[in-house]
Structure formats: structure tokens, C-alpha cells
Amino acid sequence: MKELFIFLKKYASPYKRDIVLSVIFNFLTAFFTLFSFAFIIPILQMLFGMDTTEYSYMEGWSMDALKNNFYYYMSELIGEYGPSFTLAFLGILLVVTCLIKVMTAYLSEYFTIPLQNGVVRDIRRQMYDKIVTLPIGFFTNERKGDIMARLSGDVQEVQNSVMASLFSLVKYPIMIIACLGMMLVVSWKLTIFVFIMLPIVGGVMGVVGKKLKAKSLASQNKWGEILSNTEETIGGLRVIKAFNAERKMEDRFARQTEEFYRINNSVSRRTALAHPMSEFLGTTAVAIILWFGGSLILSNNSDIDAPSFIYYMVMFYSLINPAKDLSKVSYTVRKGMAAKERIDMILEAVNPICDPARPSNLPKEEKSSIEFRNVTFGYNEDHNVLRDINLKVAPGETVAIVGQSGSGKSTLVDLIPRFWDIEQGEVLVDGIDIKNLRVKDLRSLMGNVNQEAILFNDTIFNNIAFGVENATQEDVEKAARIANAHDFIIETEDGYNTMIGDRGCRLSGGQRQRISIARAILKDPAILILDEATSALDTESERLVQDALEKLMKDRTTIVIAHRLSTITNADKICVLSDGAIAELGTHDELMAKGGIYKKLVDMQNINID
Numbered sequence: 199m200k201e202l203f204i205f206l207k208k209y210a211s212p213y214k215r216d217i218v219l220s221v222i223f224n225f226l227t228a229f230f231t232l233f234s235f236a237f238i239i240p241i242l243q244m245l246f247g248m249d250t251t252e253y254s255y256m257e258g259w260s261m262d263a264l265k266n267n268f269y270y271y272m273s274e275l276i277g278e279y280g281p282s283f284t285l286a287f288l289g290i291l292l293v294v295t296c297l298i299k300v301m302t303a304y305l306s307e308y309f310t311i312p313l314q315n316g317v318v319r320d321i322r323r324q325m326y327d328k329i330v331t332l333p334i335g336f337f338t339n340e341r342k343g344d345i346m347a348r349l350s351g352d353v354q355e356v357q358n359s360v361m362a363s364l365f366s367l368v369k370y371p372i373m374i375i376a377c378l379g380m381m382l383v384v385s386w387k388l389t390i391f392v393f394i395m396l397p398i399v400g401g402v403m404g405v406v407g408k409k410l411k412a413k414s415l416a417s418q419n420k421w422g423e424i425l426s427n428t429e430e431t432i433g434g435l436r437v438i439k440a441f442n443a444e445r446k447m448e449d450r451f452a453r454q455t456e457e458f459y460r461i462n463n464s465v466s467r468r469t470a471l472a473h474p475m476s477e478f479l480g481t482t483a484v485a486i487i488l489w490f491g492g493s494l495i496l497s498n499n500s501d502i503d504a505p506s507f508i509y510y511m512v513m514f515y516s517l518i519n520p521a522k523d524l525s526k527v528s529y530t531v532r533k534g535m536a537a538k539e540r541i542d543m544i545l546e547a548v549n550p551i552c553d554p555a556r557p558s559n560l561p562k563e564e565k566s567s568i569e570f571r572n573v574t575f576g577y578n579e580d581h582n583v584l585r586d587i588n589l590k591v592a593p594g595e596t597v598a599i600v601g602q603s604g605s606g607k608s609t610l611v612d613l614i615p616r617f618w619d620i621e622q623g624e625v626l627v628d629g630i631d632i633k634n635l636r637v638k639d640l641r642s643l644m645g646n647v648n649q650e651a652i653l654f655n656d657t658i659f660n661n662i663a664f665g666v667e668n669a670t671q672e673d674v675e676k677a678a679r680i681a682n683a684h685d686f687i688i689e690t691e692d693g694y695n696t697m698i699g700d701r702g703c704r705l706s707g708g709q710r711q712r713i714s715i716a717r718a719i720l721k722d723p724a725i726l727i728l729d730e731a732t733s734a735l736d737t738e739s740e741r742l743v744q745d746a747l748e749k750l751m752k753d754r755t756t757i758v759i760a761h762r763l764s765t766i767t768n769a770d771k772i773c774v775l776s777d778g779a780i781a782e783l784g785t786h787d788e789l790m791a792k793g794g795i796y797k798k799l800v801d802m803q804n805i806n807i808d
Contacts, residue, residue, distance in 0.1 A: 201535050202531055213313040333618070334617045343429035359530040374521060381513050384513070424454050427447075484518070551616050568626070569589070589773055601795075614727065645718035645722075653713060665717075683713055698713075712742065769786070772789055774799075781795050
């Protein structure tokens with residue numbers, strides 16, 4: 199339970215008021231439970247005529263005085279109105295105290311509900327915020343489906359297991375303590391006997407639950423694999439069908455679900471064992487106490503009489519049920535803590551890309567310069583993707599990056615917005631090392647247009663205005679006109695308010711790319727990064743997109759990763775990468791005259807350029 203208290207200390211502090219109110223009403227519930235059951239003793243004594251004592255009023259507020267005065271008033275009531283009326287009066291008191299008890303029980307749970315749902319909401323928010331802020335490198339080692347499983351299934355398991363058990367964790371200990379206290383008052387000998395038995399019962403229950411957490415963790419991990427497989431299947435359905443691989447994917451999914459089925463069977467069976475075992479152990483404890491208590495009464499050498507013993511057994515039963523439920527809670531909490539471990543793998547992940555302690559301020563200039571100085575970078579220590587890169591991009595200059603696939607082009611441009619951090623060398627913007635800048639300030643300078651236009655399942659307006667606060671309809675339309683997108687947008691069913699579907703699936707490739715360009719135009723960045731923005735388009739779409747790109751690139755510092763070399767012949771500089779190093783650098787004409795790698799690339803594309 200130590201993990202649970204650490205968890206609650208971390209997440210439950212904003213809900214202190216609800217916790218305090220719940221505890222107060224739980225104490226009231228316990229009090230009225232004991233008070234209502236206390237009427238059983240006089241009712242039994244009156245029914246069976248067991249109490250012949252003559253009572254007189256006693257001064258004071260001690261337990262003995264209160265008990266004596268209660269019996270005194272009952273005897274007066276019997277003398278004036280008779281036993282039948284007094285019995286009815288006690289019954290009414292029993293019903294009234296029971297009503298108050300159930301009302302306080304409801305209120306105790308009423309104030310627990312905001313805590314249960316609020317903590318789960320807070321965890322989801324923290325996880326999403328963490329996912330958004332983690333570096334791209336984190337997700338290269340994790341599967342998207344598994345991360346989705348942690349955000350959905352694992353958080354749901356915490357809600358179902360831990361948070362749903364919070365009411366029990368607040369209520370039952372209070373009830374157990376109250377019942378034990380009253381049992382001590384009624385008969386300390388019997389209660390000491392109970393204290394000896396309960397740890398034995400708890401120890402037996404603990405043995406069964408030891409492996410439950412490990413099994414639950416294995417179950418959550420397997421569920422993450424299943425979601426990852428499903429996500430990959432949906433994303434790659436076209437390839438699966440093209441290669442007739444449906445049976446292969448079905449078999450893989452069947453193996454994963456079969457293993458998930460076996461693990462869940464083990465978890466559920468172990469959990470299901472909690473109730474019958476606690477039932478059996480509780481009944482055994484009751485039988486032993488009946489024997490022991492009965493022996494004390496029969497020996498006529500006891501501090502307890504028959505009605506008090508019945509009340510004592512009622513108290514013990516009132517203790518057994520919370521104890522049994524509390525034992526089941528320990529099982530469910532172990533399952534929730536296993537899910538919490540998987541959640542913590544995201545929440546506690548370290549983000550190496552962070553703001554410096556004393557950030558530098560960027561100079562307010564319309565155009566920015568970029569410089570790579572002795573940059574060497576690799577995704578792991580065993581292999582460097584880039585080696586000793588030295589490259590300067592002057593303000594307003596357009597530099598094209600070309601090379602074979604795998605030569606490091608995309609990696610090079612990913613270093614500029616600090617998607618990755620380098621260990622050797624420096625990347626400078628306006629003469630300042632980007633590690634000395636706030637990440638938000640650095641990225642505010644940049645606009646990206648990628649090979650695959652990344653759009654969101656939202657309206658066209660919101661996709662263009664994405665990341666730009668307070669963008670007006672006029673601003674968005676102006677950006678769309680520059681991007682050659684306005685004409686096709688107004689032809690859609692709802693114009694700028696048209697929903698474009700998942701990843702923009704309701705638009706063509708060229709239309710998606712022009713929306714992406716309009717988004718970059720609206721941001722009005724000082725630095726523009728184009729990553730093979732026209733490589734996946736047909737000829738007509740390429741012409742429209744290329745025209746939009748030329749408008750966007752005008753008077754901006756631009757780095758272009760080019761697949762079709764015909765699009766970058768007018769670049770101020772062309773940088774040719776080979777095996778992670780700069781092999782050639784110059785204008786188109788200079789590199790063609792050199793007859794090196796660049797000329798070979800041009801010749802392979804059969805480009806006839808004057």
C-alpha cells in the first residue's frame with residue numbers, strides 16, 4: 199500500500215476539501231451505525247424480559263451514566279405507556295438513526311466522486327501534455343499503439359482499480375476502527391481474541407495477491423502490443439492487401455490475443471478467489487468467536503451477557519464485511535498500480551531538449567541566418583548519420599540539400615528546430631547557439647512544409663490557422679490565395695468550414711500540400727524548411743504547389759530538401775550530401791561544370807537544363 203499512498207500524495211492534494219468532508223461523513227456513518235445497532239440490546243431485553251433492574255437517574259456524561267439514563271427513561275416509558283408502546287418507540291428510533299446513517303453514507307461517497315474522477319482527468323491531461331512536449335526521439339523507440347494503450351487502457355485501469363477503491367479505502371478503515379472500539383467496550387476479552395485472529399486471516403489473503411501485480415503488468419503490456427498491431431494494420435492496409443498478407447496479419451493478431459486471453463484468465467481467476475476465500479475465512483472466524491464467546495457466557499465468569507454478546511456479534515459482522523471488501527480492494531489496487539507503472543514510463547520520461555537557465559534573446563530581424571559549425575550527429579553512439587558538417591545560410595538565401603536516400607538530408611534540417619540535440623559542434627541562428635535559445639522562440643522563427651502534408655481532422659480554416667492565435671477570416675483567405683488554395687476551398691461543401699477528415703483524407707495530395715503551404719504562409723516565418731514538398735505530386739499539382747512555394751520562399755531564408763532537382767536550379771547554393779558528409783557545395787552551374795555527384799544525380803533524372 200506504500201505505492202498507493204505515494205500516488206495519492208502526488209495526485210490527491212488538489213482535492214483536500216473533498217477528502218476531509220468524506221472522512222467526516224464516514225465517521226458520522228460509523229457513529230450512527232453503532233448507535234442504531236445499540237438499540238438491539240434493549241429491544242431483546244424487553245422482548246424476553248431479561249432485564250429486571252430498577253434504574254434511577256445518574257448525573258454526568260460518562261458512558262455508564264449515559265447507558266444508565268437511557269435505561270432509566272425506557273423504564274419510565276414502560277411504566278407510563280406499557281412495553282408495546284416502548285418497543286414501537288425503540289423501533290422508530292432505530293429507523294430514524296438508520297435514515298441518518300444512510301444519508302451520511304451517501305454524502306461520504308458524494309464527496310469522494312470528484313476525487314475519483316478528478317485524479318483520472320489530471321493524469322490524462324499530464325500524459326497528453328507530456329506526450330506533446332517529449333522530443334521526437336522518444337517516439338522512435340516507442341510504438342504509437344502502446345502509447346495510446348497507456349493513455350486509454352492504463353488510465354482506465356487506474357480509474358477502475360485505484361480510484362474506484364478510494365471510497366472503500368476511506369470508509370472501511372473508519373468502520374473497522376469504530377467497530378473494534380465498540381467491541382472493546384462491550385468485551386475486552388473477546389476483542390483481544392479477535393486481534394489475535396485477524397492478522398492470521400490477513401496474512402492468508404496476502405499470499406494469494408502477491409503475484410497479481412506482476413500478472414496485471416504483463417496484461418497491460420500485451421494490450422499495448424495488440425493496439426500497436428491494430429494501428430499498424432489500419433495504417434498499412436493497402437500494402438497488406440497488395441501482398442496478400444491478410445492471413446499472416448490474422449495469425450499474428452490471433453497469437454497476441456491468445457496470449458492476452460491466457461494472462462487475463464490468470465488475473466481474473468486470482469481476483470475471483472478473493473471473495474470466496476474472504477467469505478470462508480470470515481465464517482471460520484465467526485464460528486471460532488461464537489465458540490469462545492459462548493464458552494465465556496456459559497461459564498458464568500464473563501463481562502458480557504447474552505444480549506450484549508448478540509450485539510457484539512453484530513459489531514463483528516459489521517467489521518467482517520468491510521474487512522472482506524478491504525481485502526478485495528487490495529487486489530484491485532495491485533492491478534491499478536501495475537497500470538500506473540506503465541503510465542509513469544511516460545510521465546517520468548526525461549526530456550533532454552529544454553530551455554537554458556539563462557536564455558538569449560533573438561535579434562528582431564526580418565531574415566535570419568543559419569550556420570552549422572563542425573556538426574557531427576548520430577541517433578546512437580555506434581553510427582554517425584552526419585559527419586563534420588560546416589554550412590552557412592545567409593539571411594534571405596535559399597540553400598538546397600540533395601543526395602541519395604539515407605545520406606542525412608532530413609536529419610540535417612531536423613537539427614535546426616532542435617527536434618534532436620547534437621553532442622558535437624554547434625547549430626547557430628543569427629549567430630546564437632540554438633541551445634542558448636528558448637525552444638519556443640527558436641521554433642517561432644520557422645515554418646515547415648513536409649513531403650507528407652500533416653493535417654488534422656478539423657476544418658480547413660482551423661488547419662490553416664493552426665498555431666497562429668487570433669487569425670481572422672481575411673488573414674486565412676489571403677494565405678490561401680497565395681498558396682493557390684482559395685479556388686478549390688470555396689468549391690467544397692462548406693468552404694473554409696469544411697471538415698477534411700482524418701489526415702485530410704477528403705482532399706487530394708496537391709490540395710493537402712497547398713493547405714500546408716497556406717499554414718506556413720500565415721505563420722510568416724523568418725526561416726522556411728521545405729522537405730521534398732513536391733515529390734509525391736502529379737505534374738499539374740506540382741506546378742500549382744511549386745508556384746505557391748516560390749511565393750512563400752520570396753525574401754525568406756530557406757532550406758529545401760529536393761528530390762526533383764529541376765525545382766532547385768535557381769537556389770543560391772546547392773549542398774550535396776554523401777554518407778553524412780558534404781561532398782559538394784555551389785550553384786547549379788558550378789556543380790554541373792564540376793562533373794561530380796550532383797551532375798550524376800541530374801543525369802539519372804534525365805533533366806535537360808540549359
